[in-house]
Amino acid sequence: MLILPTDQGFNHPLGSEITPREVYAGRRDMLRLMAGGAAGAALAGWAARDAWAQSVRPHKLAALPGVKSAVAGAVVMDKLTDYKDASSYNNFYEFGTDKGDPVKNAHTLKTTPWTVEIEGLVKKPGKYTLEDLVKLSAQEERVYRLRCVEGWSMVIPWVGYSLSELIKRVEPLGSAKYVEFLTLADPKTMPFVGSAVLDWPYAEGLRMDEAMHPLTLLSFGMYGEVLPKQNGAPVRLVVPWKYGFKSAKSIVKIRFTEKQPATAWNKAARQEYGFYSNVNPNVDHPRWSQATERRIGEDGLFAKKRKTLMFNGYEAQVGQLYAGMDLKANY
Amino acid sequence: MRKLLMHPLAKPVVFVLCLLPFVWLFYGAATNNLGANPAEYLIRSTGDWTLRFLCIVLAVTPLRVMTSTPQLARLRRMLGLFVYFYVVLHLLSYSWFDMGFDVPDIAKDIAKRPFILVGFSAFVLLTPLAATSFNRAIKALGGKRWQLLHRLVYPIAGLGLLHFFWMRAGKNNFGEVAVYAAIVVLLLGWRVAHFLKKNRLKPSKLADT
Numbered sequence: 076m077l078i079l080p081t082d083q084g085f086n087h088p089l090g091s092e093i094t095p096r097e098v099y100a101g102r103r104d105m106l107r108l109m110a111g112g113a114a115g116a117a118l119a120g121w122a123a124r125d126a127w128a129q130s131v132r133p134h135k136l137a138a139l140p141g142v143k144s145a146v147a148g149a150v151v152m153d154k155l156t157d158y159k160d161a162s163s164y165n166n167f168y169e170f171g172t173d174k175g176d177p178v179k180n181a182h183t184l185k186t187t188p189w190t191v192e193i194e195g196l197v198k199k200p201g202k203y204t205l206e207d208l209v210k211l212s213a214q215e216e217r218v219y220r221l222r223c224v225e226g227w228s229m230v231i232p233w234v235g236y237s238l239s240e241l242i243k244r245v246e247p248l249g250s251a252k253y254v255e256f257l258t259l260a261d262p263k264t265m266p267f268v269g270s271a272v273l274d275w276p277y278a279e280g281l282r283m284d285e286a287m288h289p290l291t292l293l294s295f296g297m298y299g300e301v302l303p304k305q306n307g308a309p310v311r312l313v314v315p316w317k318y319g320f321k322s323a324k325s326i327v328k329i330r331f332t333e334k335q336p337a338t339a340w341n342k343a344a345r346q347e348y349g350f351y352s353n354v355n356p357n358v359d360h361p362r363w364s365q366a367t368e369r370r371i372g373e374d375g376l377f378a379k380k381r382k383t384l385m386f387n388g389y390e391a392q393v394g395q396l397y398a399g400m401d402l403k404a405n406y
Numbered sequence: 407m408r409k410l411l412m413h414p415l416a417k418p419v420v421f422v423l424c425l426l427p428f429v430w431l432f433y434g435a436a437t438n439n440l441g442a443n444p445a446e447y448l449i450r451s452t453g454d455w456t457l458r459f460l461c462i463v464l465a466v467t468p469l470r471v472m473t474s475t476p477q478l479a480r481l482r483r484m485l486g487l488f489v490y491f492y493v494v495l496h497l498l499s500y501s502w503f504d505m506g507f508d509v510p511d512i513a514k515d516i517a518k519r520p521f522i523l524v525g526f527s528a529f530v531l532l533t534p535l536a537a538t539s540f541n542r543a544i545k546a547l548g549g550k551r552w553q554l555l556h557r558l559v560y561p562i563a564g565l566g567l568l569h570f571f572w573m574r575a576g577k578n579n580f581g582e583v584a585v586y587a588a589i590v591v592l593l594l595g596w597r598v599a600h601f602l603k604k605n606r607l608k609p610s611k612l613a614d615t
Contacts, residue, residue: 343577
């Protein structure tokens with residue numbers, strides 16, 4: 076056996092030999108710049124590949140690259156959840172109530188052709204094809220924490236752009252105070268649509284300022300690829316500071332309203348799921364504590380659960396939206 | 407069938423069968439084969455198995471009477487103890503995987519959340535039944551009192567169902583709850599019907615003599 080002396084420079088490089096942080100961090104900035112098109116169209120594709128290479132592609136579905144987002148708070152440093160867990164442990168009641176059901180049943184969902192209808196209090200209502208929507212703004216990669224109301228969490232690299240990009244395009248009227256999102260409800264391809272668990276179609280909603288917040292993401296992909304069907308293909312919402320059920324999947328209609336829309340879980344259990352449903356460790360669910368959470372795939376069976384963060388850790392970005400509001404009453 | 411039940415191997419075979427869910431869960435946990443959230447899987451599965459064994463043990467007497475198979479009674483104590491075995495695993499899974507064995511936290515949680523309180527009450531009520539399952543306890547208590555004590559299993563079944571119902575209530579997901587409730591209602595209903603029938607027969611018998 077070869078035993079190396081521990082004082083050898085080979086094992087312990089001198090401080091001067093280590094690449095300074097600024098230099099290697101600068102390389103990423105450079106790549107981002109290039110991906111943004113500054114280095115010419117030919118190079119952009121190659122550079123973009125590298126910019127989003129931080130989330131390793133699972134090579135299951137079509138690629139959907141996104142440039143690293145510049146939005147504040149859009150890329151958390153937490154360890155990514157395994158694609159396998161993120162795509163096999165889902166709540167998507169149109170395909171069954173068990174979290175293992177969607178991955179088994181969602182293959183019947185037909186995602187092409189797909190249109191999203193914009194209606195209600197906007198100057199420019201209309202139907203958008205998925206192709207139009209995908210191209211409407213530059214796709215960005217955003218690494219968000221996802222906190223389920225059930226007490227577990229994941230960290231997922233989504234691909235999409237701020238919903239505000241679309242909202243600005245359709246020009247809401249001054250009377251539009253809320254945005255409602257409706258999920259497809261097709262009993263032929265979604266076996267559990269029609270079950271008594273929820274009112275169909277699945278409806279969710281946001282206040283206009285929440286919908287306009289840059290962190291509110293209209294997502295088309297995850298892990299550098301298009302969304303798997305069980306995760307809400309082909310287009311879904313991701314609102315990282317709210318419990319997961321607020322992020323409607325497989326959206327077919329976005330409606331601008333004056334009154335607060337009725338939302339699916341609120342209708343099903345008013346006292347358990349409020350309209351806001353912001354992640355809040357201080358307001359417990361009537362049947363369990365929300366103070367802690369289990370990070371899927373990371374916190375071992377015997378590890379103590381980790382503390383849940385106010386607004387899921389996005390307080391700096393979204394806290395001011397709720398200034399002066401009683402968050403216990405508006406759960 | 408009756409002969410099989412009296413076979414010296416009958417009890418060991420049933421014992422091993424009853425242990426299979428535990429072995430399967432233990433193996434799944436050890437090989438990390440319980441899906442993305444093994445803690446949740448273990449807590450729910452041990453709860454499911456508690457309810458299943460409760461239904462099985464409640465089925466012994468109706469089956470014994472209806473099929474005139476008194477030999478079935480030999481298995482009742484063991485099946486009852488397996489209810490306790492799985493409820494202890496259920497409570498341990500919750501305390502350990504969900505609460506990290508933080509006893510003050512667990513106490514607070516039990517007091518705060520009605521559905522946990524109901525489940526915990528069922529466990530507390532089951533404990534004296536498990537503790538008095540050996541022959542000397544039966545003798546010490548006397549058959550009548552022992553039987554009275556063990557009738558606690560009926561309210562326990564109700565509490566167990568309520569616990570399960572409450573847990574699923576938030577998701578309006580009552581399919582499975584309804585299946586267990588139907589089984590329990592059927593098994594307890596049979597007892598009521600059987601009791602009424604016996605009582606009706608008695609006075610008429612007296613009148614004959």
